[in-house]
Amino acid sequence: MTRTAAPTTVPPTPVDPARWPDVARVPRTKLRAAVAGRLLRRVAHRRGLRVELPDGSVLVPAPPGAAVLRLHRPEAFLARVGATGLIGFGESYQAGDWDTPDLIGLLGVLATAPETLVPTGAQWLRRLYVQRPPAAELPTADNARRNIHHHYDLSNDLFGLFLDRTMTYSSAVFPTTPSGAPLATWDNLPEAQHRKIDRLLDLAAVGPGSRVLEIGTGWGELALRAAARGARVTSLTLSEEQLGHARLRIADAGLADRAEVRLCDYRSAEGQYDAVVSVEMIEAVGRPFWPEYFRTIDRVLAPGGRAALQAITMPHDRMIASSNTYTWILKYIFPGGLIPSVQAIDQATARHTRLRVAADHAYGPHYAETLRLWRERFTYRADEVDALGFDRVFRRTWELYLAYSEAGFRTGYLDVRQILLTREETAR
Template identity: 75%
Template sequence: MTTTASPARPAPVVDPARWPDVARVPHVPLRAALAGRLLHRAAARRGLRVELPDGRTLRPAPADAPVLRLHRPGDFLHRIGAGGLIGFGESYQAGDWDSPDLVALLTELATAPETLVPAGTQWLRRLHVRRPPTAELPTAANAPRNIHRHYDLSNDLFALFLDPTMTYSSAVFPVGPGPVPLVTRDALPAAQHRKIDRLLDLARVGPGTRLLEIGTGWGELAVRAAARGARVVSLTLSEEQLLLARRRIADAGQAGRAEVRLCDYRAAEGAYDAVVSVEMIEAVGRPFWPEYFATLDRVLAPGGRVALQAITMPHDRMLATSRTYTWILKYVFPGGRIPSLRAVEETAAHATRLRVVRADAFGPHYAETLRLWRERFTERSAQVADLGFDEVFRRTWEFYLAYSEAGFRSGYLDVHQVLLAREGVGP
C-alpha cells in the first residue's frame, strides 16, 4: 500500500555535550532486526499506521489509525534495539520519527504494554533494561541535585505553560463521575484552586491550624492555606521555587502567616495539626518511602491529619518496574518513582501509626490538565527557544507531556488524593 509522502520535519541540531546519547546512534544490527520484527507485530496487533520516508506504509492500516511517521527508520530501529523504551524516547528527541497525534499513538502503546512483546520473549528485556544510577538515588545528599535538574530549569519556562496559579500538579474539574469532557484553558485556575481547597478541607485546615507543606511548588497552596488563617511552614529543595514562592506569598499579603524553607523533608522539625504534600512522594524513591511516612508521623500532632496527592500506578506494574531506569528518569525526573495506592497503604501501616482513611482517584482530570499544559507549551515553542532551550529540549518536553497524558488516558497511571490519620481520627 502506498501513500503520498509527507514532508519530513528537519532533524534538530543535537549538541553532543548536552545530549550525548541523543547525538550518538548505536550500531546493533541483530537487535535492530529484532526491533523491526517487533515493530511489524505492534503495528499489526495495535492497528498502527507506520509511515516510511518514501510514503509507503509498513502494512495496511485504517486511515484513522494512530500514526508513527518514520523519518530515519534505520536510526529508529538501532536506538530501540540498543535501548528499548529509552531508545524509543531518544529517537523522538533526535527527530527520527514524529506523529500528527502523538498522544493518540502513545495512548495506544501504553494500553496493556506487556502485550507488545510476544509471550515467551520477556527475557529480551534483559538486553536493554538498566538500573538507575547510584548518583541519582534520592538520598539526602543527592535529592537537591535531582530537584535542581527539573524544578530549577527556569521559573519563566514553567510560567509559559502553567496557568497563573503556577500550580504544577493535577487540577480537579467540576464534573461528575466518568470521562472528563474537553475543558477550556480558562477553566484551569479555578480547577487548580478546587484541588487545593479539597486537600485543605481533607486536612481540616482553618484558622489557627499549624500546617506543614512538604513540597512548596510556587506557593499557591501556602497562600490559600494562610488566607484561611493557618500558620504555614512549607519545605522545598528548589532554590528557584523558593525565591518565587516567597515573592508570591509576600505579594498576596501572607508573609506573616506562611514561611518557605529550603529544607529536605527528612529534616522537618516541629509539631503540626496538618501535613499536606502534593505530588512530592514521586520524588522520594521507593527505598525511602518508610522514612517519608515516618517523618509525616513524627511531625503530626495528636489528632492531626495528613492529606497527600500522589500519582499512582497499578501495584503489579509498580513492582515490575520499581528498579528499572526509564526514559522519564533519565531525562525528566531523576530519582523518581511512582507508588501504587497499595504501597502507600502498606508502607504507612508498616512504618508508622498512620492509616489510610480515604482515597479518591481522578486520573481523567490529570489527562485534561496535561493536555492544556502540552498545548500551551507547543504553542509557545518560540518563547521556549528565546529562554535558551534548544530544539532537543523542546522535543524532550513535548514527548514528556504527551507521554504523561497518554499514561492517564490509558489507565496506566492514576492520581489520588489520600487522607491519612492515626487510629480514632475519622474521615
C-alpha cells in the same frame, strides 16, 4: 509493503552532543536493530498501528483511522530502540527520527497493556536493553537536591509559559458534566487549581490557627491559600528557584507572618503540626525511602492531626515491574523517582507508621485534561521557549513528556488521588 504517499525528506534535528550525548549518538547495533524491526512489525500488526516509511510505503496494512508512526530515519530509530528499548524510542523522538500527526493517539495505543508489546516468549530480550537506575540518582539526602534541581530549577520563566497564573504544577479538579467528564478550559484552569487545593485543605481540616506543614512547596499557591484561611504554614522545598518565587509571592500577599518557606529536605522536618499536606511529592521520594517519608509525617503530626496527600499512582503489578528499571522519564525528566501504587502506600504506612488511609478519592481524567492544557500552551509558545535559551531537542523532550503523561492518564495506566491519612493513636 504498499505505497501510499510521496516520499518526504525531513532534516535531522540539530543536536548539541555536549548537552544531549545519547540523543546525538546513534548506536551501532545491527542485530538488535533487526530484532527491533521484527518487534515493530508485530506491534504494528497487533495494535493496528500505521507505520509510514520515508519512501511513502507502510510497514504493514493498517485500518482506517489508525494511529500513525511516521519514520523519517528508520535505521536510526531501530538502532536506538534495539539498543535501549523505550529509552531509545524517546531519544529517537528527541532527535527527530520519527513523528506523528497525533502524539496522544499514538502513545495511547502503546500505553494500553504495555506488558504485551513484547511477546511472552521473547521477554528475555528485555535483559539486552533494560538498565537499572544509576546510584547517583537514588534520592538520598545527598542526591535529592540535585534531582530536584534537574527539573524544577530549569527556569521559573519556562514554567510560567505554560502554567496558569497560580503557577500550580499538579492536577486540577474541574467542574464536570452530568456524566462526570471534566469540563476543562484554559480560562477555568486557575479556578480548577484552587478547587483542588481547597479540597486538600478541607481534607486536612485546615482552618484558623491550624499549624500546617507542607512538604513540597511548588511555587507557593497552596501555602498562600492555607495562610489566607488563618493557618500558620511551614513549607519545605529543595528548589532554589521555587523558594525565591514562593517567598516573594507570600510577601506580596502580606502573609509573611503566617507562611514560611524553607530550603529543607523532608527528612529534616521539625516541630508538631495539626495538618501535613503534600502534593505530588511522593513520586520523587523513591521506593527505598517511602518508609522514611511516612515516618516523618507520623513523627511531626500532632495528636489528632490529619495528613492529606495528592499522589499520582499506578497499578501495583506495573509499579513492581518498573521499580528497578531506568526509564526515559527518569533519564530526562524526573531522576530518582517512582510512582507508587495505592497498595504500596497502604503497606508502607501499615508497616512503618501509625498512620492509616482513612479516605481516598481518584480523579485521573482531570489530570489528562490538565496536561492537555499545559501541552497545548507549551506547544503554542514554542518561540518563547526558544527565546529563553532552550533548544529544539529540549522542546521535543518536553512535548513527549507532557504527551506521554497525558496518554498515561487517558488510558488508565496512571491515576491521581487525594488521600487522607490519620493516626491510630493507640498503636505502638
